[in-house]
Amino acid sequence: MAELRDVHVVHRTRGGGMFDRERVYALTGADLAIAPGETVGIVGESGCGKSTLAKVLVGLQQPTSGVVSVAGHDVWSMSAAERREHIGAGVGMIFQDPSTSLNRRMPVRDILRDPLDVHGRGTRAEREARVEELMALVGLPRSVADVLPSQLSGGQRQRVSIARALALEPRLIVADEPTSALDVSVRAQILNLLLDLKERLGLAMVFVSHDIQTVKRVSDRVVTMYLGRIVEQTPAEVLPTGSRHPYTRALFSATPGLLSPIDPIPLIGPVPSATRPPSGCPFRTRCWKATEVCAESMPEPQAAASDGGSDGGSDGGSDGGQAHEFRCHHPVPAGTGDAELVALARAATPKNPGPERPATDDVEETA
Numbered sequence: 001m002a003e004l005r006d007v008h009v010v011h012r013t014r015g016g017g018m019f020d021r022e023r024v025y026a027l028t029g030a031d032l033a034i035a036p037g038e039t040v041g042i043v044g045e046s047g048c049g050k051s052t053l054a055k056v057l058v059g060l061q062q063p064t065s066g067v068v069s070v071a072g073h074d075v076w077s078m079s080a081a082e083r084r085e086h087i088g089a090g091v092g093m094i095f096q097d098p099s100t101s102l103n104r105r106m107p108v109r110d111i112l113r114d115p116l117d118v119h120g121r122g123t124r125a126e127r128e129a130r131v132e133e134l135m136a137l138v139g140l141p142r143s144v145a146d147v148l149p150s151q152l153s154g155g156q157r158q159r160v161s162i163a164r165a166l167a168l169e170p171r172l173i174v175a176d177e178p179t180s181a182l183d184v185s186v187r188a189q190i191l192n193l194l195l196d197l198k199e200r201l202g203l204a205m206v207f208v209s210h211d212i213q214t215v216k217r218v219s220d221r222v223v224t225m226y227l228g229r230i231v232e233q234t235p236a237e238v239l240p241t242g243s244r245h246p247y248t249r250a251l252f253s254a255t256p257g258l259l260s261p262i263d264p265i266p267l268i269g270p271v272p273s274a275t276r277p278p279s280g281c282p283f284r285t286r287c288w289k290a291t292e293v294c295a296e297s298m299p300e301p302q303a304a305a306s307d308g309g310s311d312g313g314s315d316g317g318s319d320g321g322q323a324h325e326f327r328c329h330h331p332v333p334a335g336t337g338d339a340e341l342v343a344l345a346r347a348a349t350p351k352n353p354g355p356e357r358p359a360t361d362d363v364e365e366t367a
């Protein structure tokens with residue numbers, strides 16, 4: 001359906017001085033394949049590259065290097081027009097904030113007809129009929145067809161975004177925090193609408209969210225990102241305790257309601273800056289399990305054994321019908337309980353702050 005192979009995105013930004021340019025390593029060596037009909041959740045702290053990965057998948061961000069394929073075709077080897085057509089027909093995107101992602105000057109009808117016009121779909125009458133169909137699909141009354149987005153409620157605006165994303169009948173929807181800008185009261189409605197449409201239309205979905213509990217609930221597979229790297233891909237059904245990467249375990253342990261009532265796994269210090277990621281494993285500076293080897297190399301992907309026992313090679317086992325893969329020199333032993341892990345991390349933290357921590361001016365605080 002869609003695939004990233006060794007995708008890197010490096011931004012160039014202003015540094016401290018007038019002529020300084022800094023590199024921001026937003027995405028590093030991302031490998032990800034989305035199968036038809038599956039839902040892949042993306043989790044990780046703020047700034048880890050979730051939105052960048054989403055934008056790469058829908059062609060809004062050109063990778064610095066690597067291959068992005070949609071329906072088997074390398075989209076960045078196409079002409080701009082071919083790419084627009086190919087991605088537009090294959091992937092739809094839903095953004096976080098419909099009040100900024102929708103054209104404020106267009107009434108709903110025009111917003112929904114616009115992709116059909118741009119891609120030259122059908123006759124004028126067929127496009128108008130498709131607009132009506134899309135509105136019905138997302139539960140918008142016909143009475144709002146001629147109103148501007150500003151005259152709609154937040155929930156209705158997001159319904160328009162969803163309808164627009166579906167206009168060209170894509171097989172994959174990328175939803176980047178689709179409910180976080182909405183009132184709490186309508187979040188569940190919009191999420192349920194998305195899930196219902198996904199089922200009814202047989203869509204694949206990439207679901208980016210800070211709401212880890214929801215990601216676990218709606219996804220088949222959960223991708224954990226840290227400082228621009230995909231560090232683990234876990235079948236949702238084995239989360240949280242089935243995950244093997246220390247960062248996934250720590251991230252989930254900080255989510256209320258998922259674990260037994262214990263303190264979160266303690267991590268050391270703040271996230272390093274994406275302008276100067278640590279050598280080797282980017283998580284090593286905060287990991288209670290880090291040793292010298294973690295500073296030397298980023299571990300290759302390793303498949304988790306389906307029986308929860310010993311691990312196989314990179315193309316080996318699976319877990320719960322979904323591939324389970326992690327990149328860690330010192331994975332958490334399968335079956336380690338939450339309380340045991342917290343105790344281990346607490347005991348290890350003072351003794352092992354990790355080799356070669358970056359200088360303090362290399363790190364930025366996170367909220």
Ligand SMILES: Nc1ncnc2c1ncn2[C@@H]1O[C@H](COP(=O)(O)OP(=O)(O)OP(=O)(O)O)[C@@H](O)[C@H]1O
Pocket residue numbers: 011012013024025026044045046047048049050051052053274
């Ligand atoms: N256009 C840009 N120019 C420079 N740096 C950028 C740009 N876009 C993103 N970044 C940086 O790239 C890194 C990844 O950003 P990204 O928005 O993908 O993270 P994220 O995980 O989606 O964050 P959040 O959860 O806060 O939305 C961050 O360090 C961010 O500051």
